[in-house]
Amino acid sequence: xxxxxxxxxxxxxxxxxFRGALDVQAKGINEAMKLAAVHAIADLAKEPVPEAVIxxxxxxxxxxxxxxxxxxxxxxxxxxxxxxAVAKAAVESGxxxxxxxxxxxxENSLLDRMGRDEKLVRMMxxxxxxxxxxxxxxxxxxxNVLKAAxxxxxxxxxxxxxxxxxxxxxxxxxxxxxxxxxxxIDPSDDDQKENRKxxxxxxxxxxxxxxxxxxxxxxxxxxxxxxxxxMLKHGDTDGLIVGFSKNYTSVLRPVLEVIExxxxxxxxxxxxxxxxxxxxxxxxxxxxxxxxxxxxLVNIAKMAEFTVKSFAIEPRIAMLGFENFxxxxxxxxxxxxxxxxxxxxxxxxxxxxxxxxxxxxxxDHLSDYPxxxxxxxxxxxxxxxxLESANLSYKIIRGMKVAQVxxxxxxxxxxxxxxxxxxxxxDEIVNLATIAVLDAQRREKKDKK
Numbered sequence: 001x002x003x004x005x006x007x008x009x010x011x012x013x014x015x016x017x018f019r020g021a022l023d024v025q026a027k028g029i030n031e032a033m034k035l036a037a038v039h040a041i042a043d044l045a046k047e048p049v050p051e052a053v054i055x056x057x058x059x060x061x062x063x064x065x066x067x068x069x070x071x072x073x074x075x076x077x078x079x080x081x082x083x084x085a086v087a088k089a090a091v092e093s094g095x096x097x098x099x100x101x102x103x104x105x106x107e108n109s110l111l112d113r114m115g116r117d118e119k120l121v122r123m124m125x126x127x128x129x130x131x132x133x134x135x136x137x138x139x140x141x142x143x144n145v146l147k148a149a150x151x152x153x154x155x156x157x158x159x160x161x162x163x164x165x166x167x168x169x170x171x172x173x174x175x176x177x178x179x180x181x182x183x184x185i186d187p188s189d190d191d192q193k194e195n196r197k198x199x200x201x202x203x204x205x206x207x208x209x210x211x212x213x214x215x216x217x218x219x220x221x222x223x224x225x226x227x228x229x230x231m232l233k234h235g236d237t238d239g240l241i242v243g244f245s246k247n248y249t250s251v252l253r254p255v256l257e258v259i260e261x262x263x264x265x266x267x268x269x270x271x272x273x274x275x276x277x278x279x280x281x282x283x284x285x286x287x288x289x290x291x292x293x294x295x296x297l298v299n300i301a302k303m304a305e306f307t308v309k310s311f312a313i314e315p316r317i318a319m320l321g322f323e324n325f326x327x328x329x330x331x332x333x334x335x336x337x338x339x340x341x342x343x344x345x346x347x348x349x350x351x352x353x354x355x356x357x358x359x360x361x362x363x364d365h366l367s368d369y370p371x372x373x374x375x376x377x378x379x380x381x382x383x384x385x386x387l388e389s390a391n392l393s394y395k396i397i398r399g400m401k402v403a404q405v406x407x408x409x410x411x412x413x414x415x416x417x418x419x420x421x422x423x424x425x426x427d428e429i430v431n432l433a434t435i436a437v438l439d440a441q442r443r444e445k446k447d448k449k
Contacts (some may be wrong), residue, residue: 012070013037016078020086023106024096036089040082044071048150063177080107116264120273121404121431128157128437133238135433135446136185137157138228139245140164141172146430150178157430158437161185161237163224187227188368196221199230207257215219225251229258232415239436241422241429248287248408251419260414267292269300270408270419271307272394280380282308282315286390287408287419297338301351301383303411308381310442318360318379320389325369327354333383343373350374357382406431416440 017037021029049062053075062068084107100106134340137145140162149160164171166186204217220226231237243251270287284304301317308315319335327336335354342351352373359365360379369378384390398405410418416439418432
């Protein structure tokens with residue numbers, strides 16, 4: 001039963017005790033295993049509550065205290081933490097017939113059994129934890145951003161810092177019961193005087209031939225939309241996550257004015273990662289280029305190929321259209337031209353089109369086009385002919401909540417910076433910050449070569 005807060009419910013114990021016992025083929029269930037379950041449940045209650053649990057119970061400020069001192073039944077962490085603790089106790093007390101040596105791997109296998117396609121997310125977070133980086137979060141007075149910072153810090157994914165009005169951020173942290181001993185950077189504070197001076201000089205030099213004078217530069221460096229990218233430019237942070245409360249374009253503009261593009265990149269683009277039930281798929285360009293030319297599509301495809309490979313996934317790229325290898329409409333001709341350029345310049349690249357998305361995802365349909373470089377293996381990376389089709393497609397998926405959506409992953413800049421969608425969830429912020437850490441790791445490794 002669970003009629004009241006903290007009422008003990010059988011689902012908190014029995015299923016996970018049995019799971020742990022069965023997985024080590026225990027001869028029975030002893031006191032050590034029961035105590036292990038109790039301690040695991042108690043420890044979970046003191047950890048940050050996952051966003052999924054908060055949403056399920058519609059309680060924003062759920063933390064250890066009078067109203068919450070045992071986990072909620074819908075907490076997915078129970079199966080990993082309690083089952084693992086029980087299995088370990090069985091092994092250590094000598095009642096197990098089977099031994100588990102790698103309990104981290106065992107916990108991952110438990111999640112896989114649940115059919116949750118979070119394997120890629122766990123892999124990314126584990127890679128981030130191996131070498132965490134400094135990630136600055138803008139709009140830090142917002143609950144979702146503060147909660148994401150707490151998770152990043154306590155899980156060891158990153159060393160987060162908060163960008164915004166220091167007084168207001170501290171008030172919000174107290175209001176939400178979030179205790180974090182991490183840097184708070186207020187662009188207007190006296191302690192940022194030296195930074196404002198060097199940032200002002202940098203901004204003026206970058207933009208002096210594009211309408212920027214020293215007075216404007218002095219004013220702009222007090223704004224977090226410019227201060228954050230300038231921190232990154234000067235190496236005062238390793239990665240930057242901005243946006244959340246403003247539209248994408250207005251936040252992206254200062255980023256592009258400060259951060260250089262990668263070598264050979266003419267226009268940046270954004271990509272969404274969709275964690276479907278079967279496998280991850282990727283959409284581009286979802287946020288920036290309204291009506292890309294054939295040459296733009298070539299560049300978007302190349303950036304997408306590089307980014308997908310960074311997740312240890314072999315990209316199979318479908319250049320999308322509403323016709324299959326026909327090139328009748330102007331849009332289809334544009335896509336066909338892009339494919340022709342890609343085939344000529346990058347013959348080893350697995351890419352083809354123009355093709356309809358449902359055909360690109362179906363082996364039987366692909367078999368009707370034996371000449372295609374995709375063969376009969378479904379595509380996992382989809383380049384859309386224009387912004388509207390890409391943006392609407394991923395937003396339908398996001399709105400229906402049929403798959404986890406990660407992004408927009410900003411591609412084509414020299415330093416790790418990503419712009420959030422408006423009102424991003426806690427998980428979306430954590431995931432994008434994790435990607436920023438991985439990007440910073442990769443660039444650090446490249447610089448050392």
